[in-house]
Amino acid sequence: MSNDTLTVEIWRGREEGEFQTFQVPRMASQTVLDIVTYVQRNLDPGLSYRFACRVGVCGSCAMTVNGKPRWTCRTHVDKVAGDGTLRIQPLKNLPVIRDLAVDMTEFFQKWTRAQAHFVPTATRGDDFAQVSPDDPRRKEASAGIECINCGVCYSACDTVAWLGDYLGPAALNRAWTLVNDERDGGQAARLKAIAGAGGCQSCHSHQSCFELCPKHLNPTAAIAGLKRATVKAALKGEI
Amino acid sequence: MTPQRAETLEWLVQRASAAVLALCVIVHLTVIVLAVQGGVTAKEIAGRVGGSVPWLAFYSVFVIAVALHAPAGLRNILREYTSLGRRATHWIMAAVCVLILGLGFRAVVGLYGLGA
Known part of the structure; x- marks a missing residue:
């Protein structure tokens, strides 16, 4: 890993599936939602996830980040990816529709x-x-x-x-x-x-x-x- | 009685019995620590609790609190870790309660009888 990229593992599939690894450029004040959005827009347009407001109001973008559920739009990468890796999964305790989107x-x-x-x-x-x-x-x-x-x-x-x-x-x-x-x-x-x-x-x-x-x-x-x-x-x- | 009321009162009984148990266990352990000075014998135990109405009352309360508390906790565990239905866990809880009462009072009455 270099300092200007982040290794990101993202869950792909439904209940059955696997992690897919991406290299994402680091940016200042980058949030976990920024990471997911970068992957979807630049690396794999098939990635499914849910978000709306991007500012911590709507409650749409929660995902499991390095094992803990978090609101991804207000979670800074700096605070959760200390070792330079990020593992993003759908929320637990809810059925997975696809990738990072769960059925609420x-x-x-x-x-x-x-x-x-x-x-x-x-x-x-x-x-x-x-x-x-x-x-x-x-x-x-x-x-x-x-x-x-x-x-x-x-x-x-x-x-x-x-x-x-x-x-x-x-x-x-x-x-x-x-x-x-x-x-x-x-x-x-x-x-x-x-x-x-x-x-x-x-x-x-x-x-x-x-x-x-x-x-x-x-x-x-x-x-x-x-x-x-x-x-x-x-x-x-x-x- | 509605199932909601029964469930809530059962929860209250479990909490109240836990409070009683906390006191009982403290008394029980304190007596053990004080009594077991250089070993303990059946004769010594019989001498203390045999024929003693206060100890009979204390251990009766202890057994009743265990019989109320433990089955409720066991039922919660069965509900969370098994696929048993509510009716099945209810009857298991009742059976364990009766079992604890039976075994507990057999011991309590037996010890009391040693002093007769």
Whole structure:
């Protein structure tokens, strides 16, 4: 390897496949997404991958980089390719469509299963709800609200790998923000949805989601909050 | 009772029994360390716990906590590492619970009886 090129191994195929090696020119402030884009535009136009915004907003470009799931558009090569090599694979725990693109259907279906959507209670006639930024529940919601649905936590989660019906950190984190939304009217149904098989009690608190979340959210803490909320609801017979 | 409520209460029981076990294990290990000074004999153990109502109560709580805690953990392991269905893991959990209660209380009552 020379200093002005990088050896990049990229997964090719579906569940069955192999790594293909490319030599990519190094550039200043180069991101992993830059590398993949260079390969697709200059070395192999058949390479499949997914991206949209390129600035860490859309959550489309997550891939496994040197063994860890990362948002590739905001991951600098300097930080992850210390020895001058880069191994890029699709996200784990999701079916591979082709090369670096995974099928996110199951990931989003679990958001639906977790009732991770806002259930409005106000009508057109009502004024805007006034929620104080200092309200403890608002603070809990704010701590988890910036999720970009990239799937990094889902890919990093051991429990998702072991337990196929586990809802996963992202869906549960979103459910926790809604449990703390005082305007929401879907609380009982939501707690019921996240308390049963594959729900929040399945979490082992390994905290890989917390360690690798590119937005520095803490889904493990959110899931701990859901465990407390479901226990209270179970003791009161509400679920 | 809904399956969701049952699942959540089982989780709570597993956590609560873990807290009880933590205390029981500390007492158990402390007694071992203090008692085993230059060897331990069956006679010495029988002299301490035989006929003792406090030790009978302590080890009864210990056995019940194990019987609640271990099967729940075993069931989670079976769910994650095998393809067994929920019904099968439920019955395995119940069987292990009964087994631990049976063996545990046989030992506890046996030791208590040594002092009679």
